[in-house]
Amino acid sequence: xxxxxxxxxxxxxxxxxxxxxxxxxxxxxxxxxxxxxxxxxxxxxxxxxxxxxxxxxxxxxxxxxxxxxxxxxxxxxxxxxxxxxxxxxxxxxxxxxxxxxxxxxxxxxxxxxxxxxxxxxxxxxxxxxxxxxxxxxxxxxxxxxxxxxxxxxxxxxxxxxxxxxxxxxxxxxxxxxxxxxxxxxxxxxxxxxxxxxxxxxxxxxxxxxxxxxxxxxxxxxxxxxxxxxxxxxxxxxxxxxxxxxxxxxxxxxxxxxxxxxxxxxxxxxxxxxxxxxxxxxxxxxxxxxxxxxxxxxx
Amino acid sequence: xxxxxxxxxxxxxxxxxxxxxxxxxxxxxxxxxxxxxxxxxxxxxxxxxxxxxxxxxxxxxxxxxxxxxxxxxxxxxxxxxxxxxxxxxxxxxxxxxxxxxxxxxxxxxxxxxxxxxxxxxxxxxxxxxxxxxxxxxxxxxxxxxxxxxxxxxxxxxxxxxxxxxxxxxxxxxxxxxxxxxxxxxxxxxxxxxxxxxxxxxxxxxxxxxxxxxxxxxxxxxxxxxxxxxxxxxxxxxxxxxxxxxxxxxxxxxxxxxxxxxxxxxxxxxxxxxxxxxxxxxxxxxxxxxxxxxxxxxxxxxxxxxxxxxxxxxxxxxxxxxxxxx
Numbered sequence: 001x002x003x004x005x006x007x008x009x010x011x012x013x014x015x016x017x018x019x020x021x022x023x024x025x026x027x028x029x030x031x032x033x034x035x036x037x038x039x040x041x042x043x044x045x046x047x048x049x050x051x052x053x054x055x056x057x058x059x060x061x062x063x064x065x066x067x068x069x070x071x072x073x074x075x076x077x078x079x080x081x082x083x084x085x086x087x088x089x090x091x092x093x094x095x096x097x098x099x100x101x102x103x104x105x106x107x108x109x110x111x112x113x114x115x116x117x118x119x120x121x122x123x124x125x126x127x128x129x130x131x132x133x134x135x136x137x138x139x140x141x142x143x144x145x146x147x148x149x150x151x152x153x154x155x156x157x158x159x160x161x162x163x164x165x166x167x168x169x170x171x172x173x174x175x176x177x178x179x180x181x182x183x184x185x186x187x188x189x190x191x192x193x194x195x196x197x198x199x200x201x202x203x204x205x206x207x208x209x210x211x212x213x214x215x216x217x218x219x220x221x222x223x224x225x226x227x228x229x230x231x232x233x234x235x236x237x238x239x240x241x242x243x244x245x246x247x248x249x250x251x252x253x254x255x256x257x258x259x260x261x262x263x264x265x266x267x268x269x270x271x272x273x274x275x276x277x278x279x280x281x282x283x284x285x286x287x288x289x290x291x292x293x294x295x296x297x298x
Numbered sequence: 299x300x301x302x303x304x305x306x307x308x309x310x311x312x313x314x315x316x317x318x319x320x321x322x323x324x325x326x327x328x329x330x331x332x333x334x335x336x337x338x339x340x341x342x343x344x345x346x347x348x349x350x351x352x353x354x355x356x357x358x359x360x361x362x363x364x365x366x367x368x369x370x371x372x373x374x375x376x377x378x379x380x381x382x383x384x385x386x387x388x389x390x391x392x393x394x395x396x397x398x399x400x401x402x403x404x405x406x407x408x409x410x411x412x413x414x415x416x417x418x419x420x421x422x423x424x425x426x427x428x429x430x431x432x433x434x435x436x437x438x439x440x441x442x443x444x445x446x447x448x449x450x451x452x453x454x455x456x457x458x459x460x461x462x463x464x465x466x467x468x469x470x471x472x473x474x475x476x477x478x479x480x481x482x483x484x485x486x487x488x489x490x491x492x493x494x495x496x497x498x499x500x501x502x503x504x505x506x507x508x509x510x511x512x513x514x515x516x517x518x519x520x521x522x523x524x525x526x527x528x529x530x531x532x533x534x535x536x537x538x539x540x541x542x543x544x545x546x547x548x549x550x551x552x553x554x555x556x557x558x559x560x561x562x563x564x565x566x567x568x569x570x571x572x573x574x575x576x577x578x579x580x581x582x583x584x585x586x587x588x589x590x591x592x593x594x595x596x597x598x599x600x601x602x603x604x605x606x607x608x609x610x611x612x613x614x615x616x617x618x619x620x621x622x623x
Contacts, residue, residue, distance in 0.1 A: 185399040185400075185401055185404040186404065186405050186407045188360075188397075189397065189399065189405055189465075189468065191365055192363055192365060192392060192396060192397045193392055193396075193418075193419045193422065193472065194388070194393070194419075194422065194423065203410075203418075207407075207410075208407070208408070208409055
């Protein structure tokens with residue numbers, strides 16, 4: 001594998017330039033590789049949940065309740081005798097799905113809003129960003145809480161709530177570089193060539209601001225997973241018995257002094273994922289920051 | 299000579315920018331970037347627009363392209379009233395008038411392959427598709443003196459001069475009749491300047507291109523252009539054909555400009571006329587003739603009255619009280 005990347009680095013600079021810069025940024029920031037590997041393992045576990053799970057995650061078995069870790073139940077069982085490991089593995093699916101989809105929605109919608117505001121400027125810009133600032137002034141957990149409390153807990157509503165809280169930061173992060181990029185001569189050249197506004201934004205501005213958005217995406221994915229867990233913890237998440245990490249922490253919390261492993265397993269899982277995503281984000285940020293600024297020096 | 303209908307005719311072009319300055323009590327300041335500018339570019343001609351930094355020459359180039367919307371004035375391109383066009387018609391006009399920028403590092407999208415950057419205008423305007431498109435990209439690169447492989451590369455892999463060639467090729471891709479060249483060689487090394495100027499001159503002959511050549515370099519303008527207008531603080535002070543106008547400048551400002559540009563002959567004896575003082579701000583131009591604070595011939599009248607435009611024959615004209623009789 002490393003031989004392949006070595007060859008690519010030696011090849012004449014072409015289409016894979018961005019990739020090489022990314023590799024360089026990750027190499028100077030080795031923890032990014034750790035983060036990426038860890039996250040890849042978590043994603044693999046989530047995908048392979050049916051294979052990795054040793055028991056049915058929602059089947060209750062009262063005879064085996066609150067067992068400690070053992071050969072049969074790797075991480076023990078909860079108050080209903082359900083296997084923690086199996087629930088953790090299936091919970092990863094839901095946590096990643098809710099976090100991933102909501103951040104994807106927030107990324108698309110937020111970037112679009114921010115780009116339109118920055119590109120057209122003027123009153124439209126002021127109006128849009130005022131609305132974003134109002135949304136931004138709510139802590140994401142509070143806003144998510146309000147939405148779920150009003151609309152009821154379900155996977156769809158959770159995704160909507162988390163996406164809503166994440167749209168304003170994406171709008172902000174997309175708007176700032178748009179404002180600076182649109183002043184550059186090549187955007188003026190686009191206008192002189194008669195390109196339409198959507199084309200200029202999609203083809204000429206978006207690729208130049210995308211790295212910033214991507215960094216934000218990796219960091220906010222961590223936040224989304226946390227928010228989802230928090231909402232589940234206070235009982236506004238996906239309804240039981242569907243396993244989610246936040247819900248598992250809450251279930252285990254009742255007996256935390258006697259059976260600490262119930263809450264510990266999902267807590268550690270969340271910790272690991274959030275850490276991993278932040279490590280990736282650090283590497284991505286290095287990729288975005290110095291390289292683009294050095295562009296002019298050529 | 300002047301009888302031939304010009305390709306481009308600009309009349310009374312005006313653009314004021316308003317900016318708020320000062321804290322905590324902001325004042326609205328009006329910057330008179332263009333204050334009634336008239337000039338014309340004939341078919342096949344390179345017309346120079348000369349002046350110091352901030353005199354509004356670049357604004358003029360952008361205003362006639364409607365990259366900046368002018369406040370007032372008329373711009374006629376052939377039989378088209380440019381300032382009256384709606385969006386559709388303006389798009390069609392974009393094919394006819396193109397622009398080449400000063401800074402070759404800022405004028406190309408760093409994330410876009412050169413080949414794509416050149417193909418995009420043709421695709422947008424429906425000029426070519428598929429294989430024919432690739433063929434035209436290759437022809438464009440060849441025309442500006444770049445190898446076909448350049449299409450597969452990114453702008454950052456090229457030098458300033460090569461980038462400027464790419465910028466020129468992009469402007470040519472839609473087959474314009476007039477190119478606004480906004481200081482196209484000012485950012486380049488002197489040795490590269492000559493190459494790019496020769497390229498532009500060659501295109502003028504081969505394609506019958508006309509140029510509006512915005513520059514502060516009198517030497518370059520003298521070599522490249524057939525006519526020139528000198529701007530000072532948003533107004534044209536003198537206009538005429540080249541080289542006559544630089545040989546015998548009428549306006550004191552043109553005289554000082556010419557005296558300030560070096561003569562490539564070590565034995566030539568020149569008396570350097572010093573221009574006194576800074577360029578006054580375009581937001582607060584001096585009353586009367588804008589040039590009077592720096593003019594060696596300034597009279598009482600120059601301090602109160604802006605000189606009217608006077609035609610001096612042979613296509614020349616000047617705005618100066620010295621030529622009133």
